[in-house]
Structures are given as C-alpha cells and as structure tokens.
Amino acid sequence: MADYQAPLRDMRFVLNEVFEAPALWSSMPKLAENVDADTADAILEEAGKIAGGVLAPLNREADEQGSKWNDGEVTAPEGFKEAYQTIVEGGWNGLGGNPEFGGMGMPKMLVAQFEEMMQGANMSFGLAPMLTAGACLSLNAHGSQELKEKYLPNMYSGVWAGAMDLTEPHAGTDLGIIRTKAEPNGDDSYSVTGTKIFITWGEHDMAENIIHLVLAKLPDAPAGPKGISLFLVPKFLVNDDGSLGERNSFSCGSIEKKMGIKASATCVMNFDGAKGWLVGEANKGLAAMFTMMNYERLGVGIQGIGAAEASLQNARVYALDRIQSRAPTGAQQKDKAADPIIVHPDVRRMLLTMKSYVEGGRAFSTYVAQWLDISKFSDNDEQRQHAEGMVALLTPVAKAFLTDRGLDACILGQQVFGGHGFIREWGQEQLVRDCRITQIYEGTNGIQALDLMGRKVVASKGKLFELFAADVATFIQDNSNDDVLRPYLESLSAALERLDDVTDAVIKQAEVTPNAIGAASVDYLDMFGLTALAYMWAKMVKVAAQKAEGDTSGFYTGKLKTARFYFERLLPKTVSLAEGIRSGSDAMMDLSDDEF
Numbered sequence: 001m002a003d004y005q006a007p008l009r010d011m012r013f014v015l016n017e018v019f020e021a022p023a024l025w026s027s028m029p030k031l032a033e034n035v036d037a038d039t040a041d042a043i044l045e046e047a048g049k050i051a052g053g054v055l056a057p058l059n060r061e062a063d064e065q066g067s068k069w070n071d072g073e074v075t076a077p078e079g080f081k082e083a084y085q086t087i088v089e090g091g092w093n094g095l096g097g098n099p100e101f102g103g104m105g106m107p108k109m110l111v112a113q114f115e116e117m118m119q120g121a122n123m124s125f126g127l128a129p130m131l132t133a134g135a136c137l138s139l140n141a142h143g144s145q146e147l148k149e150k151y152l153p154n155m156y157s158g159v160w161a162g163a164m165d166l167t168e169p170h171a172g173t174d175l176g177i178i179r180t181k182a183e184p185n186g187d188d189s190y191s192v193t194g195t196k197i198f199i200t201w202g203e204h205d206m207a208e209n210i211i212h213l214v215l216a217k218l219p220d221a222p223a224g225p226k227g228i229s230l231f232l233v234p235k236f237l238v239n240d241d242g243s244l245g246e247r248n249s250f251s252c253g254s255i256e257k258k259m260g261i262k263a264s265a266t267c268v269m270n271f272d273g274a275k276g277w278l279v280g281e282a283n284k285g286l287a288a289m290f291t292m293m294n295y296e297r298l299g300v301g302i303q304g305i306g307a308a309e310a311s312l313q314n315a316r317v318y319a320l321d322r323i324q325s326r327a328p329t330g331a332q333q334k335d336k337a338a339d340p341i342i343v344h345p346d347v348r349r350m351l352l353t354m355k356s357y358v359e360g361g362r363a364f365s366t367y368v369a370q371w372l373d374i375s376k377f378s379d380n381d382e383q384r385q386h387a388e389g390m391v392a393l394l395t396p397v398a399k400a401f402l403t404d405r406g407l408d409a410c411i412l413g414q415q416v417f418g419g420h421g422f423i424r425e426w427g428q429e430q431l432v433r434d435c436r437i438t439q440i441y442e443g444t445n446g447i448q449a450l451d452l453m454g455r456k457v458v459a460s461k462g463k464l465f466e467l468f469a470a471d472v473a474t475f476i477q478d479n480s481n482d483d484v485l486r487p488y489l490e491s492l493s494a495a496l497e498r499l500d501d502v503t504d505a506v507i508k509q510a511e512v513t514p515n516a517i518g519a520a521s522v523d524y525l526d527m528f529g530l531t532a533l534a535y536m537w538a539k540m541v542k543v544a545a546q547k548a549e550g551d552t553s554g555f556y557t558g559k560l561k562t563a564r565f566y567f568e569r570l571l572p573k574t575v576s577l578a579e580g581i582r583s584g585s586d587a588m589m590d591l592s593d594d595e596f
C-alpha cells in the first residue's frame with residue numbers, strides 16, 4: 001500500500017489560486033485578525049506531517065485490533081491515545097473554534113483541508129476530533145455563557161472529547177419518536193434516562209472526560225420533532241473549580257461489531273438518571289443539532305474525499321508498477337515482459353474518474369466552506385443571508401454526492417488492483433469498508449436528497465436553487481471571452497439549463513403528487529452534484545490555462561486534461577439522469593406491496 005501523503009499541492013491550488021482565500025479572509029475583519037496566507041500555509045504543512053507521519057501509520061493495525069470493550073470501559077487501539085495527545089498538544093481540536101473560549105478561529109476553508117488529511121489518513125481516528133468539534137459548535141452556538149465557560153476551553157483543547165447521542169434502537173431517521181426522557185431536578189439540572197445506540201466514540205480512554213450532547217424529551221414535551229431538547233451530559237461531573245468530580249450515572253453497555261471503521265468504538269450508551277444540563281431552549285433541540293449538522297455533514301462529505309484521495313494514491317502507484325499485457329497500440333516497455341496496466345484505456349478510465357471526483361470534490365467542499373465562512377464572519381447582513389441560503393442548499397449535496405463518489409473512487413481503486421484489491425495486504429478493501437458508512441450516518445444519503453429536493457428546492461419554490469444558478473451564470477458571463485474556457489462554458493451552460501428545466505419540472509410535478517419529490521430526489525442530487533463539479537472544473541481550468549505554458553511539473557497540464565475527461569465522459573451522465581427524473585413517480589409507486 002502506498003504511504004498516504006497529504007495532497008498539499010492540490011490543497012494550496014484550491015485555496016490560494018482557485019478561490020483566492022487569503023484575499024477573502026482579509027476582506028472580513030473578524031477573520032483577518034486570525035489568519036493570513038502564511039499562517040494558513042504553516043497550518044497545512046504541519047497538518048500534513050501529522051496525517052502522513054502519525055495517523056496513517058496506525059490505520060491498518062488499528063483496523064485489525066479494533067476498539068475493545070471490557071465491563072463498560074473502552075480501550076482504543078494501540079497508538080491512538082498517543083496520537084490523540086499529539087492532536088491535543090497542537091490544539092487541532094479547536095482549529096475552527098471560538099477564540100473567546102480558547103479556539104483558534106480559523107476559517108472552515110482551511111479547517112476543511114485539515115479534516116480531509118485526517119480522514120484520508122485514518123478515518124476511525126479522525127471521527128474523534130470531528131465529533132468533538134461538532135459538539136463544540138452546538139455548545140458555542142446554543143449553550144448558556146456558564147456552560148460555555150465551563151466546558152468549551154477543555155473541549156477545544158481536546159483534553160475532554162465530545163460525542164453526539166441522537167440515535168435510539170427504534171429511532172434513527174425519525175428522531176421525533178425518541179424515548180429518552182429528561183426530568184427536571186428542581187435546580188438547573190435534569191435527570192436523563194434512556195438508551196442510545198451507534199454512538200461514535202461514546203466511550204474511550206483517549207481523553208480525561210467525554211461530554212455527550214444528548215437528545216431527550218421533557219415530561220410535558222409536544223409529540224414529534226417539536227418536542228426534542230438537547231442536553232449536555234458529562235461522563236465525569238465537573239466541579240465549580242473545573243476539577244473532575246464523580247462519575248455520572250451512565251455507561252457503555254457494549255460496542256458494535258461492524259463492517260468498517262472498526263478501530264472506532266460504536267457504542268450503546270445507557271443513561272440511568274444521568275445528570276445533564278439543557279443546551280439552548282426547551283423543545284428546540286433539533287434546531288440546535290442542525291447548527292452542528294451543516295458543519296458535520298460537510299465534514300462527512302470530506303471523509304468521502306479523504307478516502308477517495310487515499311484510494312487514488314494507492315491505485316496510481318499500483319497502475320504504474322503492475323505489468324500485464326501489452327498496450328493496444330503495441331508494446332510500450334519492450335524491456336519488460338508486459339506493459340504497466342496504466343497503458344490500458346479502461347485502467348485510465350478508472351484512474352481519471354477517481355481523479356476527477358477527488359479534485360473536483362475538494363474544490364466543491366472548499367466552495368461550500370467558503371459560503372460557511374461568509375455566513376459566519378461577514379459584517380454585511382445581505383452577504384450573510386445570501387451565504388446562509390447557499391449553505392442550506394449545498395450542504396446535502398456535499399454530504400451525499402461526495403460520499404457516493406467517495407465510495408465509487410474506493411471501489412474503482414480496488415478494481416485497479418484486480419484480485420489484489422480484494423485481499424487484505426494492499427489496504428484497498430479497508431478503504432471500501434471504511435468509506436461505506438459515510439453514505440449512511442449523519443442522515444442517510446437518501447434523506448439528504450429529500451432534504452435538497454423537498455425542504456430546499458421545492459419548499460422555496462426554486463428560490464434557493466436560483467442562488468446557485470445565478471452564481472454559475474455569472475461565472476459563465478464573466479468569462480465568455482476566454483478562448484480556452486469557451487468549450488467548457490458551453491457544456492456547463494447546457495448542464496445548468498438542463499438542471500434548471502428539471503428543477504421546474506419537479507416543482508410542477510410536486511403540485512400534483514407529493515411522491516414526485518421522493519421519486520426524483522436521489523437522481524436530482526446526482527445531477528446537481530455533477531453540474532456543481534463541472535462548475536468547479538471550469539474554475540480550475542481558468543487558473544490552470546494561465547499557468548500551463550512552461551509548466552514542467554505536469555500539475556497544470558494535468559488539470560486541463562482531467563477537466564477535459566470530466567466534461568467529455570462524466571458530465572454527460574446528467575442527460576440520462578434528467579430523462580429518468582422527468583418520467584415522474586408512477587413507475588415507482590405502481591407496484592403493490594405483494595408485487596415486490
């Protein structure tokens with residue numbers, strides 16, 4: 001297996017050349033004081049060392065060992081505790097956190113690159129800092145000043161870890177039917193009782209304390225999603241002076257045996273009158289969770305890119321080394337018994353598909369992160385509102401499209417290895433197993449598609465879609481005189497028009513039947529993602545075309561050639577997707593239950 005190397009060159013290209021992030025940061029005073037180009041570069045460099053030098057070497061062995069449960073205690077695989085300490089010492093947990101409580105206040109555009117490296121190097125481990133950062137985000141946005149002061153500094157530093165406890169045995173997608181209860185204690189605390197399942201890193205030995213954010217229902221709560229509240233429930237109670245007190249009354253009942261991310265503990269958590277504190281308003285817990293989810297969902301999309309990048313790195317090395325058969329055009333390496341498999345068009349198709357999705361996906365996640373940063377740091381109300389609309393629209397696309405393509409890339413990488421991809425030795429089968437969960441947790445990809453089509457596109461009568469369409473149209477208009485870009489802009493323009501037509505068609509279908517939304521949603525999200533990546537590739541062509549002449553590294557010329565592959569071979573998938581979507585929901589709803 002190739003050693004994972006953080007793709008720093010490409011990250012710098014995306015950040016500095018495509019999105020000109022340092023200029024954007026310096027235009028927003030709240031960010032300008034925290035970050036500039038040099039700081040960002042130093043952070044990337046250091047993060048790359050940790051990902052490649054500390055996290056990646058643990059990945060394989062930790063997968064074999066798994067986390068271990070013993071009488072309620074969970075031990076992480078060998079080396080994880082020390083690696084976690086490295087994260088703590090560098091303050092990496094608080095990279096994007098609020099400086100008022102010890103965070104570093106870095107932009108998401110930069111944090112996203114760090115997350116990708118960590119997830120690409122070791123996804124099981126990466127989940128621990130990711131969930132802690134998510135818990136911090138909810139607490140920072142919705143917690144009282146007292147809760148923030150008491151918990152955030154130790155969570156940003158990573159001395160205390162975080163966990164998110166939503167799912168119950170009977171309630172996953174539909175959190176409105178959870179049964180966990182929270183009874184007021186008569187002071188400012190509550191007693192939380194219930195069982196949560198599938199809680200990632202709900203228990204472990206890497207941090208001194210674990211702060212759980214738990215969804216539960218108050219005694220008089222309305223039924224359904226409007227009756228859910230969010231509680232902070234620490235593993236060890238925290239004394240007024242900040243020292244750790246007695247163990248809270250909940251424990252880890254067991255951990256799951258599972259397909260992938262085996263090194264991470266997936267815990268059953270039993271709360272038995274555990275002491276907790278309300279975060280935000282009563283019955284508004286789901287909204288508080290959603291604050292975190294826009295970040296977390298992008299984070300899961302980034303896990304898809306991280307795994308895909310690792311797969312591409314492995315497959316590229318293997319395809320250059322493995323010799324089988326001769327090139328269709330005649331022997332290329334006559335001194336060898338056969339040519340390297342990279343000469344075969346089908347192997348190139350696989351590698352180029354991976355490269356297109358990885359590099360296009362990295363640009364897209366940075367684009368979404370850019371809107372998150374504007375929505376958080378801009379001083380201009382109108383700009384912030386516009387950015388919030390973009391984030392709402394694009395987040396489900398980032399989560400689902402990037403993880404779907406992430407798994408595709410892991411499977412394609414496995415295919416490049418032939419039978420060697422199926423056995424343990426080369427690491428490809430682990431990537432496939434690890435990446436699969438990204439399509440399921442944090443809201444299944446089917447639910448993301450419903451969110452995009454139903455809550456975002458149809459509910460806004462197409463207004464949110466128009467924000468994105470206008471952004472793409474402006475780019476096309478502004479660059480219409482660029483000769484190199486012109487053919488790409490023509491294809492992009494056609495794809496945008498196709499997506500626009502289909503958007504209108506589904507909005508009209510939905511007026512006639514509510515099933516139209518669910519019938520169209522997954523294909524629509526795919527079409528949206530493919531069009532968004534075409535936009536990203538056009539942006540990259542614009543920069544690369546200016547720098548390709550005299551480029552001896554192959555970086556910029558490689559970009560131009562990959563863009564061509566994307567536009568000629570992948571973007572046309574939108575034509576067949578549009579055809580299917582337009583056919584409506586009848587074919588899906590026609591069968592009776594007996595006929596399945």
Ligand SMILES: Cc1cc2nc3c(=O)[nH]c(=O)nc-3n(C[C@H](O)[C@H](O)[C@H](O)COP(=O)(O)OP(=O)(O)OC[C@H]3O[C@@H](n4cnc5c(N)ncnc54)[C@H](O)[C@@H]3O)c2cc1C
Nearest residue numbers: 164165166167171172173198199200266441442443444446
């Ligand atoms: C390894 C792992 C780690 C996890 N980590 C965490 C964690 O840290 N914290 C946490 O709280 N949870 C966690 N989860 C839980 C995860 O988020 C849920 O499994 C996921 O949200 C799906 O819920 P479910 O499994 O109950 O499936 P269900 O909700 O039962 O869904 C089953 C199927 O029905 C579909 N479906 C359901 N409702 C609809 C609908 N309205 N319309 C269309 N289709 C629908 C779904 O898309 C899915 O395909 C984790 C799960 C795993 C396996």
